[in-house]
Amino acid sequence: MIKVGINGYGTIGRRVADAVRLQKDMSIIGIVKTKPDYVAVEAARMFNVYASDNETLHTFESSGIKAKGTLNDLVQSVDVMVDCTPEGMGEKNKELYKKSNIKAIFQGGEEAKIAEQSFNAYSSYDKSVGKQFLRVVSCNTTGLARTIYPIMKKFGVNSVDATLIRRATDPNDSKKGPINAVEPSLKFPSHHGPDLKTVLDVKDVGTVAIKVPTTLMHVHSISLKTDSEVSKDKLIEEWSKFNRIIPLSGKSGLSSTSQIMDLAREFGRKRGDLFEIAVWKESLFTSGNTVRYIQAVHQESDVVPENVDAIRAIMGYSDREKSITDTDNTMGIFRRDL
Numbered sequence: 001m002i003k004v005g006i007n008g009y010g011t012i013g014r015r016v017a018d019a020v021r022l023q024k025d026m027s028i029i030g031i032v033k034t035k036p037d038y039v040a041v042e043a044a045r046m047f048n049v050y051a052s053d054n055e056t057l058h059t060f061e062s063s064g065i066k067a068k069g070t071l072n073d074l075v076q077s078v079d080v081m082v083d084c085t086p087e088g089m090g091e092k093n094k095e096l097y098k099k100s101n102i103k104a105i106f107q108g109g110e111e112a113k114i115a116e117q118s119f120n121a122y123s124s125y126d127k128s129v130g131k132q133f134l135r136v137v138s139c140n141t142t143g144l145a146r147t148i149y150p151i152m153k154k155f156g157v158n159s160v161d162a163t164l165i166r167r168a169t170d171p172n173d174s175k176k177g178p179i180n181a182v183e184p185s186l187k188f189p190s191h192h193g194p195d196l197k198t199v200l201d202v203k204d205v206g207t208v209a210i211k212v213p214t215t216l217m218h219v220h221s222i223s224l225k226t227d228s229e230v231s232k233d234k235l236i237e238e239w240s241k242f243n244r245i246i247p248l249s250g251k252s253g254l255s256s257t258s259q260i261m262d263l264a265r266e267f268g269r270k271r272g273d274l275f276e277i278a279v280w281k282e283s284l285f286t287s288g289n290t291v292r293y294i295q296a297v298h299q300e301s302d303v304v305p306e307n308v309d310a311i312r313a314i315m316g317y318s319d320r321e322k323s324i325t326d327t328d329n330t331m332g333i334f335r336r337d338l
């Protein structure tokens with residue numbers, strides 16, 4: 001049984017904790033919070049809660065939430081820590097993980113150099129087996145790697161051009177924006193291009209990122225050049241072999257991110273999560289070696305199955321297919337075509 005700790009129990013951390021709880025080969029030893037808020041109260045019903053340090057431990061005690069100790073205690077009893085703290089904090093935490101001689105998985109807000117290998121279950125599992133530090137790439141990069149990998153595997157990909165229309169912030173955040181502006185990233189390529197190369201062997205990647213006032217999902221418009229000719233039917237057939245991609249159609253009533261999020265609620269998923277990347281079939285265009293399509297990415301949850309597989313990879317489990325299948329089966333991710 002793999003003993004897992006979750007440091008940071010926000011948007012990503014609490015979802016990863018729930019997903020780990022479903023696995024037969026791993027268990028959550030504890031989660032770390034800084035604030036004794038409503039999320040901590042609910043977490044304490046399911047998990048051992050640890051405070052981030054002695055100072056926050058006192059605030060837990062005074063607010064009536066029974067904390068089991070601090071992060072320093074938790075690192076003594078886990079094999080691997082999934083670090084889901086806000087971006088930039090991982091570097092500091094890494095020192096503690098090193099000192100405690102445990103493995104750690106960081107998230108996409110950290111720089112790639114924090115880990116020996118960046119992780120996507122489809123495209124970089126094998127290179128990640130047995131490492132001490134991994135980093136699951138961001139929600140956007142995960143979305144790109146998921147749908148490009150099957151194309152690369154079957155047809156070869158030599159260049160990618162993608163426009164990423166990014167949600168402003170997550171639905172539980174009332175502080176960030178923009179709420180009435182469109183905000184392009186003024187650097188070309190945006191950081192997503194170089195990031196994609198950390199998990200996928202593609203030479204030429206150009207990305208542009210534009211933030212818009214929505215909290216539901218990101219939308220990507222992708223154009224790529226393949227090595228061999230591609231037809232629409234063959235491409236949909238390839239995507240359909242990968243459960244974490246859902247080809248769907250506007251004709252089924254799924255013409256915007258609102259309906260796609262509603263679909264996830266119809267699936268009965270906790271928090272209305274869509275772990276899969278939704279690709280609009282009507283948007284798929286192929287001509288010779290050119291492929292274009294539009295996809296939607298649920299930023300709060302697409303990286304969650306990747307974190308589960310990253311735990312198996314980092315612990316030395318080398319059967320990629322079985323890890324992905326076990327994760328998918330336990331999380332209710334199966335082949336869908338809408």
Ligand SMILES: NC(=O)c1ccc[n+]([C@@H]2O[C@H](COP(=O)([O-])OP(=O)(O)OC[C@H]3O[C@@H](n4cnc5c(N)ncnc54)[C@H](OP(=O)(O)O)[C@@H]3O)[C@@H](O)[C@H]2O)c1
Pocket residue numbers: 007008009010011012013032033034035036052084085086087088089107108109110137138139170299300303
């Ligand atoms: N949100 C997304 O869409 C998304 C998608 C993919 C990847 N990521 C990446 O995932 C990572 C986490 O992002 P998130 O969106 O989950 O952040 P978040 O919702 O802000 O959650 C961060 C968590 O870290 C905790 N925290 C804050 N300071 C801490 C400290 N000093 N020690 C321990 N924990 C601390 C917070 O605890 P309290 O609540 O108790 O303060 C909170 O539980 C980032 O690298 C981010 O870039 C985010």
